[in-house]
Amino acid sequence: MYICKSRNHVWSNKEDARKCCNGYQRVVVFGNEIPDGTTNIQVDEKTGLRYARIWQKDAEKISPKML
Numbered sequence: 012m013y014i015c016k017s018r019n020h021v022w023s024n025k026e027d028a029r030k031c032c033n034g035y036q037r038v039v040v041f042g043n044e045i046p047d048g049t050t051n052i053q054v055d056e057k058t059g060l061r062y063a064r065i066w067q068k069d070a071e072k073i074s075p076k077m078l
């Protein structure tokens with residue numbers, strides 16, 4: 012197990028732990044928004060919709076209005 016930078020979260024994956032609380036946010040993306048190379052794609056049982064949790068840099072989520 013790996014502990015993230017803030018020591019508030021534990022991950023089984025070293026790369027996840029490195030990004031958590033370290034300039035990245037965990038976000039859920041659906042269907043075509045899922046980047047190539049994503050390995051943890053899930054399928055919703057009811058809808059058949061594909062989704063995945065990915066890391067997104069905090070800066071990419073900040074709109075110009077917030078700066």
Ligand SMILES: [Zn+2]
Nearest residue numbers: 015020031032
């Ligand atoms: Zn964290």
